[in-house]
Each structure stands twice: as C-alpha cells, then as structure tokens.
Amino acid sequence: MDRANIVIIGGGVVGCAVARAVSERWSDVFLVELMPRLGMGASTRNSGVIHSGIYYPPGSLKARLCVAGNRMLHEFCAEHNVPHRNCGKLVVAHDTKQEADLEHLAENGRANGVEGLRIVDRAAVRAREPHIEAAAALEVPSTGIVSAEDLIKTLARMATDHGASLLTRARVVRLDPRADSVAVTLVEGDAGDGAQPSEETIEARCVINCAGLYADEIAAMLGNHSYRIYPVRGEYCELVRAKSYLINNLVYPLPHADGLSLGVHLTRTLWGTVLVGPTADYVAEKNDYERNRLPVEEFMRRAKSMLPEIEAADLQLAYSGIRAKLVPPGHAGIADFVITRDANVPRAIQLIGIESPGLTSSLAIAEQVVSLAAEILT
C-alpha cells in the first residue's frame, strides 16, 4: 500500500490549484482524476471569466475568495504566461428600474472590496460597445478573461515540478477512515479500451475532496450524507465568425433574481470568437451535457434586448457545462462555497458547491485549503 501525506480527489482547476499549493509545502502528494486528462469537467466548460466579486453577499466565502482570487489570478497569469486579458466588463440596464438595480449592485461590489466601479451613460456604453443597446451600465474594470486550459496545465506542471504525482484515468471508489489516516481505494486504467483495470489503495494522512459535481458522492463515501449537489446545465451558442465584430469585450445583463445564474451574457473569447450564454436549467443527470439542447432562437431571444442586431442565423450551438449547485430546484438564493474539515472525519477536507466563481477563486481557495491541511499535518 502506498503512503501519502495528501490525496486530492479531482483534477479540475480547483484540484490542480490545491495540488500546486500543497506540494510547495509537503512531499508525497497525489492527485487522482478519473478522466483521461485534467480539467475535462466544469473547469473547461465555462465562460473563462475572471469575475470581480460584485454579486456575492458581503462576508461570504464567494465574495472574499472571488475578490482575492481575481487579484491572485491576474498576477499569476502575468507571471507564468497564462493567456488572459484584463478587459473589464459592462453590466447593462435598459430602464430606470434597472438603473437603480445597477446602483445596488455597485454598492454590493464596493462592500466586497471591488475597486473602480462606476455607472456610465448610454454614450459611454456606445463608445466601448457600438452595437449594444443600454440606458446605462455598470463598468467593472477588474473583470477579465483567462484560458482555463492553459491555467490548468500550468498549475499541473508546477505541482509535478514540486514532486506531486498526478494520476489520470484513476477513479476513487472507496474511502475508509482509519485512526490516523484515510485509506483511498482507486481503480486505475478503466478506460474502456480492453486493458484490465487495477485496484490500488493509498493510505493518506489527509484527503481533499475536489470532485466538483461528484463532491457529494465522495463525501458520502466518508459517511457524510449532509450534502446534495443538483446539476444545472449552462448551454452556449457562438456568433458566426462574420458577426463577431458585434462585441468587443464582456457584456452582461443584470443577474437573475432567483440567484440561479448571471444571465445570458456576451463574451469575446481570447480567440476572438463571441460566446452567447450560458443558460441555466436543472438537469436530472450530472453528465447530461447534450440532451434536449435549446434552439438558437432561444439564445437570440435572450440576447436581443442587449444586442438588437442579433438574428438566429448569426448563431451556432456551442458547448455546455454543468454547475454544481447546492440549491434545490424551486428554491431561490445563493448557497456559499463549503470549504471545511469534515465534522466526523477530521483528516478530510470537503470542498462542496464550488460553482461560479470557482475558476476565478481557485488560487484563493487553494490558500484556504493549505491552512486547513496545516491543521491536520502539523
């Protein structure tokens, strides 16, 4: 049986950020990812936006880790040559009522420590985004965009350089808490390619659950049944290349009052394409990315109030991603990130409900996890 100081379950952006951070401090770190490559879950099926932190309740983990993570991510990307753009964004209002909502959003952002927020008028919106229709907008200068794929590769490379072992095609199937460790059983090589899968157990002094959509199932393997993750699909369309000139940077509507999503927005990617989305709909299964996809007309309808020129013929369906929500269908509200040592298995650290802004917050989340791991390992 292998022995480890730390086993991280899940190789998305959060698991990789954690692997990089803990491997700076401890030896014998393993990361276990069931897919053939790192980052194939939510981490590369998102908008790639480095959020500012304006939306979340003051004092929440989402607010604190997003604002800190935004700053850390901009610095990290610049230092390690991860493609990113510090482009800012506009949240647009169409009438007086929405203008008041913009003010509230700005106040919330300031309470969270977001700097440089200001309301601008229609002419200023037009100067930045000539095709956008709005009465006014909230300008958010600290919002940016990042290549999640490159970020994950860089974090993984740094973790490996620090001596961590990153295993892919390896599924954690059982967790057995012992007196001074947790036995982590994994099945390796179950790739459906005819090769015989092999089972192995690693005895870990500390286990970190970064399993995204499946984090509730990993918690349950430790006997903790208090979490349930509800999958919420977000679908994207893309503007056809000939129409990508319609958007220069990032343009958002006001967020949905139900807290489910930030609303269908317009994102110019680092590659010059323009994403329209994501939508937000509960789905029954955690891997249901494609069944009953919405038609392009639906995206056109939602984007038209911001971008009146958009037509269905300008759109083609793109990818979708699935959010790990803690709020059940039919309930409004924002659940906070859960980042805690398990009440009954104190050698386990649970990261549950790491939905948006998880990409932005990843480096700050990793710092928080290092503090919890230090309680266990020192």
Ligand SMILES: Cc1cc2nc3c(=O)[nH]c(=O)nc-3n(C[C@H](O)[C@H](O)[C@H](O)COP(=O)(O)OP(=O)(O)OC[C@H]3O[C@@H](n4cnc5c(N)ncnc54)[C@H](O)[C@@H]3O)c2cc1C
């Ligand atoms: C549509 C959409 C848009 C978003 N937009 C943004 C945005 O613009 N900005 C932002 O900051 N955030 C955004 N997010 C949120 C962000 O993508 C997530 O918060 C972040 O990717 C979570 O990373 P993760 O590592 O926790 O999860 P994941 O990337 O899902 O990684 C979890 C990993 O665990 C693995 N795993 C699960 N079970 C096991 C097991 N038993 N054994 C081994 N491995 C296992 C999975 O295969 C997976 O790779 C968005 C999310 C969605 C869905």
